[in-house]
Amino acid sequence: MVIASWQDLVERTLAGEPRALARLVTLVENRAPGWREAMKTLYPRTGRARILGITGSPGAGKSSLTNRLAAGFVERGHRVGVIAVDPSSPFSGGALLGDRLRMKDVATAEGVFIRSMATRGSLGGLCQGARDVGRVLDAAGYDLVLIETVGVGQDEIDVVRAADLVMMICVPGQGDGIQAIKAGVMEIADVFVVNKCDRDGADQVEADIRGMLALAGDEPGDVETVFQTDSLSGRGVPDLLDALAARIERACDPERGLRRARDEVLGLVEGEIAQRVRTWIEDGERLGSCVERIRSRRSDPYSAAESLIADFDRVGADPHE
């Protein structure tokens, strides 16, 4: 395979070539040479796509519901991108024992582009990775990007926090499943779905959600917030699609946009500086001796870190010194 330049991939992606898009996404996700320039070039072409974050505990049926929604939105005339950031997703093709990032194309059906990202070892951070891939899809003309991720874990919560609209999937019979999710995601979810609604206890889960919303002081608005679906049969999906479509149209909160831009720049700066610090420490074999002193308890991790930071201050943050 001829190695294409990032310029070439950007140009062909904007011209609508699906294979170029797939390779550009890989380049950006892997932080391969040119990724930053590619993103800078694409950025002015972005801003049209809406991002729908889909989250829920393992076994909630996120992937099959995401599939249903993607198909439904395509029928309604959208071009849909799907980013699965979920180790349980069948899209991910199994990250078992894998430490490294894995991504691959799973489907390239007309109007849909699906990518999966493993949650571990993501270069530059999981959240920024998903954000960048979403932005490439945006520039390529996908006007709706579904990001599917598990609802537990700070990284995963950050991913959905970066979405325009957040949908949380619950399921009957998962014990303290709702309990687990509510802590992090409940307060950022806009729409709640009780999936596998033919199971016993679906109404109870719905009542629990409504109870928690009431507790949180959310007024019942003019648009329905809680839905029951069965992603296997498709039951309840059309109503959910209607509600999501209506809400996505409205989801342009400038406050949210400002906060997200702030978070992103901060994250990029911190990530880059952390990378430099790590390279500096690891390059100089600076760790070896202090680790041995810590292990023998002649020193401690806190003092060792302080002394390394003092050294770093002296040489400065500039990687060329």
Place this chain on the structure above:
Amino acid sequence: MVIASWQDLVERTLAGEPRALARLVTLVENRAPGWREAMKTLYPRTGRARILGITGSPGAGKSSLTNRLAAGFVERGHRVGVIAVDPSSPFSGGALLGDRLRMKDVATAEGVFIRSMATRGSLGGLCQGARDVGRVLDAAGYDLVLIETVGVGQDEIDVVRAADLVMMICVPGQGDGIQAIKAGVMEIADVFVVNKCDRDGADQVEADIRGMLALAGDEPGDVETVFQTDSLSGRGVPDLLDALAARIERACDPERGLRRARDEVLGLVEGEIAQRVRTWIEDGERLGSCVERIRSRRSDPYSAAESLIADFDRVGADPHE
């Protein structure tokens, strides 16, 4: 309440005062003034405790099994500390809508000390926080520390990665639950438990686990690796206790210790420098103008981050400049 100095709290903790211990843990966890000095002072007194990481998906019965194990180890003469880093844990007292760190004592039964940490907003990082609290308990004479956390999410995986021994809890009927966990935790778990083993499908889950272990090339060793328990009735718990006790005795891998010391020092340095970068950026109102330019697409996040990093390089990493 009289505010005690860290010196005072350290002294009284080492003298065995439970109330001082509780307050010292709070001080350290909150990064209150003196936390670092307290940790440095305690460090030479640590190294005796073994850390058992307990992980599993929400609803797997982690908390009740942890309770059973804690009680069992106390009966066997251990002093046991429990750190619950799990939003679904009943110990956590509900982090619903809470953004801030919450910790409180839940139990102070003879020989057991239980603390819970919310997974979000943990100052200095979740993993370092759990590590520091575990170390305080170690210095206070708790020779076994159980750290309970959910099995999904990088932060949570890092927490168990810092343990001497890792136990993963599965449960029948959670659909792709094992699927979700295996990606991150399967390869670092030493012991597997199928909890709620009276449910249909327990044998299948056990077979799945054994299958995955075989796939990963793990030879069946002389100590059993996979157990079935029912944490409600206590069935299977004595066998599990025996196996854990045997393995904890042996869990002193020097390689693992070295890697952990490295990871910790790196994490402390990176965390401190990231904190400085954040303070520097936020203090100077440096973000405001570039965020507006990004929003109007006159600039992009990548260029803005580069220019902030260049500024940071000029002034240096020293917070006093």
